[in-house]
Amino acid sequence: MDMTIRQAGERGLAAAPDLTLDQLSALMIDEIGVGLIVCELSGVVRLANRSAEQELACGTCLHRVGRTLRCAGESNPPLDGAIGSAGRSRCRHLVELSAGARRLLVSVVPFPLSDSHEPLVMIMLGSRDICSTQGLELLSAIHGLTSAERRVLADLLHEQTPREIAKAHGVSLTTVRTQIVSIRDKFGVHSIEALLRRAAELPPEPGVPQR
Secondary structure, rough: OOOOOHHHHOOOOOOOOOOOHHHHHHHHHHHHOOOEEEEEEEOEEEEOOOHHHHHHHHOOOOEOOOOEEEEEEOOHHHHHHHHHHHHHHHOEEEEEEEEOOEEEEEEEEEEOOOOOOOEEEEEEEOOOOOOOHHHHHHHHHHHOHHHHHHHHHHHHHHHOOOHHHHHHOOOOOOHHHHHHHHHHHHHHHOHHHHHHHHHHHHOOOOOOOOO
16 A cells, blocks of 8 residues: 555545554554554464554563463463454454463454455454543543542542552542542542443543553
């Protein structure tokens, strides 16, 4: 694909004229906070966006040996089977990978190519957090949260109770409850559940996976 963005702009695409569509696509995919991997049926990685590369470098549940995807531990059957089925039978699969207390859900889907091409599959990596650190910073900023309220919100998103938050930050339970009320008021919601749903509505901002 060698059409430039200047040429594409005549069809409704407006962007820097010195970028090709391939370059623009690569930049756009890298800004998505969802790990995307395209691989062969053998598990050899053809393409991985930035979020996927960060997950593979972290290597907790999924990593790469040479160019081939591998799960944590010694065996790979669940992922291998899903990749093979998606490529040959065009079936979608959801696979749960785990390593100790850490887990990662991945969706394995057929990559839409014609029958004349080598079968490829796309693996979409699930998120372990409702929103990334960067997403949380942006969300806190637009709602005017204080730094203390931002920390409380982050702890709530990580499923900590108000009592656990108070102990972790060395403040009283009353202080944490007051901060939660303030956060809810600034978000315009009436419960912690609604607050978590609001955070889950964030676009997938890139973030570094935790080990």
